Amino acid sequence: MLFIEDVDLTPNPQALKFILNEKLLQKEARNFSSKEEAQKDPLAKGIFEIPGVVSVFYMDKFITIEKEPSAQWAQIQRPLVDFIKKFDKSLIPPESETFQISKEEETELLKKINEVIDTRVRPALAGDGGGLEIRGLEGYTLKIRYQGACGSCPSSIRGTLIAIENLLKREVNPAIEVVSD
Numbered sequence: 001m002l003f004i005e006d007v008d009l010t011p012n013p014q015a016l017k018f019i020l021n022e023k024l025l026q027k028e029a030r031n032f033s034s035k036e037e038a039q040k041d042p043l044a045k046g047i048f049e050i051p052g053v054v055s056v057f058y059m060d061k062f063i064t065i066e067k068e069p070s071a072q073w074a075q076i077q078r079p080l081v082d083f084i085k086k087f088d089k090s091l092i093p094p095e096s097e098t099f100q101i102s103k104e105e106e107t108e109l110l111k112k113i114n115e116v117i118d119t120r121v122r123p124a125l126a127g128d129g130g131g132l133e134i135r136g137l138e139g140y141t142l143k144i145r146y147q148g149a150c151g152s153c154p155s156s157i158r159g160t161l162i163a164i165e166n167l168l169k170r171e172v173n174p175a176i177e178v179v180s181d
Helices: 042-048 073-086 108-127 154-171
Strands: 004-009 015-020 029-032 053-059 062-067 130-138 141-148 177-180
Touching (some): 015 073, 029 042, 029 130, 029 141, 042 073, 053 130, 053 141, 108 130, 108 141
Antiparallel strands (some): 004 015, 015 062, 130 141
16 A cells, blocks of 8 residues: 655645655656646546646655645644545556667766766756656757756756756866756
């Protein structure tokens, strides 16, 4: 049976990270910004049924929920706990097979960027209830999209973006520019 083991604050004042007793996904991260986006995902769809929820992000053993500024966590947490206890984990859609581009197509630059992002950035963002998706690389411009608590967090808009860019400039290539997609 699924249950919430702990709740962590995130840098986003409107988002909380709910840590579960079991893994939901092995390798993917799923982000939903609306009830409509979540229609084919029973877990996210059910969470959106709770009044006040505006986004759902989940991966590994946690779910990050963002609420409307006017909503109170007390109105969301109890229904969430009840929903998670009753939810059948087997209803979560299977993870997609990851598309592997050929070694010829993957540039050495993108490999290095992914290595730094995977080892240094994603774990830190996950610790705060969020994630990051690489949307593309054009020349030295890396396009990213924040997920979960990071998606609307005031500090991710500039502060975290600059920190990621500075890290990549130091460890990969000084010409790299990071933009949020």
